[in-house]
Amino acid sequence: MKTGTGKNAGAAKILHKKAKTKSVRSSSAKESARVDQAPQPVETKHPSAARIYIIGESPMVEQYAEVCAFHGYEVSLSWNEKPLQKPEFKSDHIKISSIIPANTSIVLELTNIDTAAKKANIERINDAIADTAPILSSSITVTATEQSSWISGKYRLVGLSALPTLIAKPLVEIAPTIYSPKETIEVTRRFFQSIGKEIEIVQDRIGMVLPRMLCRIINEAAYAIMEDIASPQDIDTALKLGAQFPFGPFAWAEQIGLNQVVAVLAALHADLQEERYRITPLLKQMAMTRKQA
Amino acid sequence: MFKQLGIVGTGVMGIGIAQLAVLSKIDVQLYDVNDTLLRRSTVRINANLRKMVNSGKISTEELQASMERIRTRTSLPDLGNCDFIIESVIEDIRVKKDIFKHLDSCTKSSAILASTTSSLSITSIGAQTRNPERIAGIHFFNPLDTSTLVEVVKGFKTNTETIDKIIEFVFLLAKTPIVVKDTPGFIVNRVSQPLFSEALRLLGENVATVEQIDRIAKNIGSFSGGPFELMDLMGIDTTLAEMQYLYEQSYGEPRLRPNPILKQMTETGWLGKKAKKGFYTYDEPSS
Structure with a gap:
């Protein structure tokens, strides 16, 4: 795996106070090489007032925004499609903004269904933010590797497994790519630790x-x-009582969103070309009727 | 209405059901091929009930009354006066078919006949009997004392009256009945199967390690156990047999294809916790 050189090595510093962003951005290759040899301690507890930008699908965007704001981040967010009802946020550190603030130090891209919108988001993010700011992007329907191919800043994109309600869990699946230097992975780890989560690094x-x-x-x-x-109802009861599932499959599908489930299966089917990932016609119809409701 | 319950087979399940039934004040006629097996069974039930007395769950009188409700039988026609007979012998379709054919001829036609099979087809079991409409599945889960679910399986010809009576019986045992059509794996084994088969695929494709997949299942999926921990617990050979069964019964449905990793492990003798080696290594002897 390629290790960090040049500007990407500066990514390790990104969770420092935002004031440092500029100097990291203009850091010379020599300085970065030194950083690479002796990684700087990164503040894990409180990245004081670091600005985070979250874009993608509802309700993931709102759910992640609340968690980040709760842990001390200034959050700006935007949706691909605005939710029908404007959400009420618990935190007043959350702002709705279609413009990506220039001082953003970390971006979360949370789109699984509309991959065209995802591509547009990733391209726009790459142009708008500092070279050193990482892009953490949901990579369950498009791999992080493919997403990296859309932008020049390949080194800064790391995949994550994002679905509605999963942000409430203590662990997050992370998928680095062949372009991810260890600094980017480290920044990702520190970021998730700063919002109370551990990461599990899996293949992309x-x-x-x-x-x-x-x-x-x-x-x-x-x-x-x-x-x-x-x-x-009986299937949900059976799996909870008979297989000790935490939720019945249908109750779980409702939490996550049927359209999300269909998107994941469609992507698996397209990628692996196997019958076992073929979506139940009924599931597709259920997802469609939910969307209209 | 369940004055006399017949139980055919004294394995873990047969004994467990007998115990639940006598505690629910139902008389039980326990059948097996010889007296030695039957004696061992009553000794075991007595010991289990004694434990319940010691922990204050039942009184000594209840223990005695419960034991008096058990009659042992070594001849199937002796079950002729039972209203309800539960078969719980080995998972072998030929053995089960023989027993049901025999029961069909030696019991009153109003008696309900049920099988505790976890995998075999109720329709197949009942196919060669004169009264398949009174034959159904009653699938309990292990461990019997804490698992409250019972799948009540409706074969092609099973009638509603049979299903209703079994549901009533399940409620008498304070368990939760779920009615399912006769399909390979019924509901629980079929719908939980992707957890295991997909975990094995993820491992085979080197997406993550055994430990990682289990951690992710537990800490992100909130499952009580990781898929590999669970397979080790169930036994790798048992898991493979179940998967093979589902695959064969569905005539090779690709979603249900078993994973070669399980076959290799079974052949190697890595059978899970019981062999102290499966996906994990166990130092302590398994209890």
Whole structure:
């Protein structure tokens, strides 16, 4: 794996106070090489008033914004499509802004369904923010590697497994790419630690780990409904009582969003070209009717 | 309505059901092929109930009354006066078919016949009997004392009356019945299968390690155990057999294809916790 040289090595500093952003940005290759040899301690507890920009799909954007604001970040956010009801935020450190603030030190791109919108977002983010600011982008329907190919700042993009409600969990799946220097990974780790989470580094593949297992479970449950094996309520009860699942597959699908589940399965099916990821026709229809409702 | 419950087979499940039934004040006629097996079974039930007395769950009188409700039988026709018979022998379709054919001929036609099979087709089991409409599945889960779910399986010809009576019986045992159609793996084994088969794929494709996948399942998915921990617990050979069964019964549905990793582990003798080596290594002897 390529190690950090030049401007990308500065990424390790990004969670320092925002005032440092400028000097990191203009740091010479020589300085960066020194940073590389002796990584600077990064403040993990409170990246004081660091500005974060979050863009993508509702309700992930709102959920991540609340968590980041709670842990002391100044959050600006935007959606690909505005949610029908304007959300009420608990924190007053969250601002809705279609413009990416120039002093943004970290960006979260949370789009799984509309990959064209995702590409436009990533390209725009890459142009708008400092060269040293990392882009943490959901990579369950498009790999982080493919996303990196859209931009010049390949070194700064790291994939993560983002689905609605998962931000409430203590662990996050992270997918670095072949372009990710260790500094970018380290900054990612520090960022998630700063919002109370550990990271698990996995390979950069469609569906990553949990979304792939979970969406297949939901799909199989939908097959059982389609085949009229049992009712959705009974299937949920059966899996909770009989297999100690934390939620029934349908209750889980509702939490995550049926359109998200369909997007993950469609991406797996397209990527692996295997019958086992074929989406239940019923699941597609359920997702469509939910969207209209 | 369940005055006499017949139980065929004295494995863990047969004994467990007998114990639950006598505690629910149902008389049990326990059948197995010889007296030695039957004696061992009653001794075990007595010991289990004794434990319950010691922990204050039941009284000594209840223990005695419960034990008096058990009659042992070594001849199937002796179960002729039972209203409800539960078969719980080995998971072998030929053995089960023979038993049901025999029961069909030696029981009153109003009696309900049920199988605790976790995988075999109820429709197949009932196919060669005169009254398949009174045959259904009653799938309990291990461990019986804490698992409250029971899948009540409706074969092609099972009638509503049979299903209703089994549901009533399940409620008597203070468990939760779920009615499912006769399909490979029923609901729980079929819908939970992707957790294991996808975990194995992720491992095979080197997306993450055993430990990572388990950590992710538990800490992000909130599962009580990771898929590899669970497979080790169930037994690698058992998990493989279940997957093979689902695959064969569905005539090779690609979603249900078993994973070669399990076959290699089974052949190597890495059978899980019981062999002290599966996906994990266990130092302590398994209990």
